[in-house]
Amino acid sequence: MIMRVDSDTLVLGIETSCDETAAALVMGGTDVISSVVSSQIDLHARFGGVVPEVAGRAHLEQITPVVREAIADAGVDPRRINAVACTVGPGLIGALLVGVSAAKALALAWEVPFVGVNHLEAHLYSAFLEDDSLEFPLVVLLVSGGHTLLIEMSDHGRYRLLGGTIDDAAGEAFDKVARYLDLGYPGGPAIDRAATEGDPEAIRFPRAMSDGGLDFSFSGLKTAVVNHVRRHPDVDSRDVAASFQAAVVDVLVDKARLAAERVGATGIVLGGGVAANSALRRDLTAVGEADGRRVFLPGREMCTDNAAMIAAAGWHRLRDDGPSPLDLGAVPSMPILES
Amino acid sequence: MLILGIETATESVGVALGGRDGVLASVAIARGRRHGETVAPAVQFACQHAGVELRDLDAVAVDIGPGLFTGMRVGIATAKALAMALDIPVVPVTSLEVLAEAAESYRGLVVPVVDARKGEVFWSMHRSDEGGVTALGEPSIGGVDDLVAALGERGQHALCLGDGAHRHATALRDGADCALSSERHPSADVLVAIAVRRALREEWMSADLVAPLYLRRPDAEINWETREVRA
Numbered sequence: 001m002i003m004r005v006d007s008d009t010l011v012l013g014i015e016t017s018c019d020e021t022a023a024a025l026v027m028g029g030t031d032v033i034s035s036v037v038s039s040q041i042d043l044h045a046r047f048g049g050v051v052p053e054v055a056g057r058a059h060l061e062q063i064t065p066v067v068r069e070a071i072a073d074a075g076v077d078p079r080r081i082n083a084v085a086c087t088v089g090p091g092l093i094g095a096l097l098v099g100v101s102a103a104k105a106l107a108l109a110w111e112v113p114f115v116g117v118n119h120l121e122a123h124l125y126s127a128f129l130e131d132d133s134l135e136f137p138l139v140v141l142l143v144s145g146g147h148t149l150l151i152e153m154s155d156h157g158r159y160r161l162l163g164g165t166i167d168d169a170a171g172e173a174f175d176k177v178a179r180y181l182d183l184g185y186p187g188g189p190a191i192d193r194a195a196t197e198g199d200p201e202a203i204r205f206p207r208a209m210s211d212g213g214l215d216f217s218f219s220g221l222k223t224a225v226v227n228h229v230r231r232h233p234d235v236d237s238r239d240v241a242a243s244f245q246a247a248v249v250d251v252l253v254d255k256a257r258l259a260a261e262r263v264g265a266t267g268i269v270l271g272g273g274v275a276a277n278s279a280l281r282r283d284l285t286a287v288g289e290a291d292g293r294r295v296f297l298p299g300r301e302m303c304t305d306n307a308a309m310i311a312a313a314g315w316h317r318l319r320d321d322g323p324s325p326l327d328l329g330a331v332p333s334m335p336i337l338e339s
Numbered sequence: 340m341l342i343l344g345i346e347t348a349t350e351s352v353g354v355a356l357g358g359r360d361g362v363l364a365s366v367a368i369a370r371g372r373r374h375g376e377t378v379a380p381a382v383q384f385a386c387q388h389a390g391v392e393l394r395d396l397d398a399v400a401v402d403i404g405p406g407l408f409t410g411m412r413v414g415i416a417t418a419k420a421l422a423m424a425l426d427i428p429v430v431p432v433t434s435l436e437v438l439a440e441a442a443e444s445y446r447g448l449v450v451p452v453v454d455a456r457k458g459e460v461f462w463s464m465h466r467s468d469e470g471g472v473t474a475l476g477e478p479s480i481g482g483v484d485d486l487v488a489a490l491g492e493r494g495q496h497a498l499c500l501g502d503g504a505h506r507h508a509t510a511l512r513d514g515a516d517c518a519l520s521s522e523r524h525p526s527a528d529v530l531v532a533i534a535v536r537r538a539l540r541e542e543w544m545s546a547d548l549v550a551p552l553y554l555r556r557p558d559a560e561i562n563w564e565t566r567e568v569r570a
Contacts, residue, residue, distance in 0.1 A: 053558065055556035057557070060419075064547050097412060101412070111424050269448065326379040326383060327372070327376045
């Protein structure tokens with residue numbers, strides 16, 4: 001199927017890799033016409049984390065209403081849609097398969113191409129939805145509940161892994177510490193809220209692996225938080241949250257800065273759920289200004305899982321690599337580096 | 340009347356096209372690649388080679404289970420999305436109904452048994468006579484012992500079929516008055532045949548309303564409630 005992919009190409013994106021059922025219409029890879037996200041947070045909250053079978057069931061209930069709503073919000077005739085893009089991994093297999101199956105069926109019914117998208121790659125496209133005047137190379141800092149990655153992006157679709165976490169992902173550390181401090185679920189926004197009323201310098205938590213390497217480690221920090229609270233039961237949890245957050249953000253920002261220097265990056269791109277964290281946004285922006293590097297921050301609603309970023313990444317994949325075969329399966333542990 | 344049937348409730352995948360005059364095309368893979376990789380190409384293949392355009396369909400039929408959760412959802416998501424995009428209704432049929440219908444030429448008690456894993460089975464009881472195959476009750480889930488007990492209560496020779504009956508063949512034969520049919524998996528051809536009859540009576544629904552028949556809650560929810568009781 002040969003098609004021209006340009007600024008008039010309208011892509012429907014679908015995302016069901018974890019606990020959000022999402023659909024969006026994006027024109028030309030950057031122009032978000034509609035974006036609908038149905039969150040399952042309430043369904044998983046009592047379990048303190050995402051339950052795969054609960055997620056799979058909810059995705060199946062939501063998939064057609066969410067796609068319908070995205071099309072209705074956009075006010076377009078479905079026949080105007082030129083391609084259907086969908087997350088194929090990484091993520092929960094039972095969750096991914098709902099979106100992938102629906103996306104292929106829509107592509108078949110509308111006789112348009114199907115494009116499989118890497119969820120991690122899509123996260124960095126969420127930063128480009130606002131500003132797509134890119135100059136490579138770029139350094140991407142991808143931080144979520146499942147990933148903490150530093151990636152060199154030398155062109156669209158060209159990635160090199162610079163560093164990753166050797167234990168917990170940053171977002172996972174936020175969740176665990178929030179649960180320990182009884183601040184609520186999900187942990188990222190809960191810590192962020194509590195931290196605004198706390199003193200980030202109240203407790204000096206360790207900045208792990210600040211030894212010139214580009215890998216991360218957050219499990220020691222989590223233990224340090226637990227030990228501190230045990231020794232000081234009367235400590236203000238807002239101070240603990242603020243000090244913990246400061247330690248995470250310091251490490252993330254320092255390593256991103258170091259990575260950018262090493263590869264001579266023109267800018268730093270932030271992506272993933274933790275990209276919504278206000279301290280991380282503030283400090284990364286400050287470092288960018290100090291070093292004369294551009295910092296691409298996704299809009300806050302685009303940090304968490306959404307389908308606009310899937311449609312945007314799908315547009316690039318379609319332009320550069322063409323459609324995906326219909327027998328493409330879901331890939332639960334898909335790495336970002338495919339080539 | 341033209342119907343596409345999608346069958347993914349057990350290990351096998353089936354896609355069939357048919358109408359009042361029977362099946363036009365049928366693709367069946369008893370065991371092979373994963374459902375998510377097989378269904379869409381099978382739909383495309385069946386349509387291409389039967390000379391059918393998807394837009395000519397009047398309805399999509401789908402097996403809503405009970406069966407393997409992840410596999411079921413592949414078929415149901417596919418059916419819902421096709422129906423939504425084509426603006427046509429969905430005819431939901433259970434895996435047990437499809438299996439039972441395969442024994443339509445048999446006369447007597449028909450008991451489809453689908454493997455539910457974890458030592459359990461899904462089953463239901465049907466009467467097959469000149470008037471067709473009629474369900475005698477609601478689908479059930481339980482251990483093989485429960486099924487054997489249910490067969491004993493009925494006190495009638497039974498024809499058992501389905502992958503659950505084959506997995507637990509010895510226990511069934513030893514414990515109950517029954518014979519085993521060779522049918523292991525629900526067939527998309529039979530699914531379409533049932534769906535055509537229902538579609539003629541307009542027994543169908545909007546894609547958004549189609550829901551799987553799980554018959555078992557997620558383990559996490561069961562564990563959670565057990566914990567609540569203990570606490």
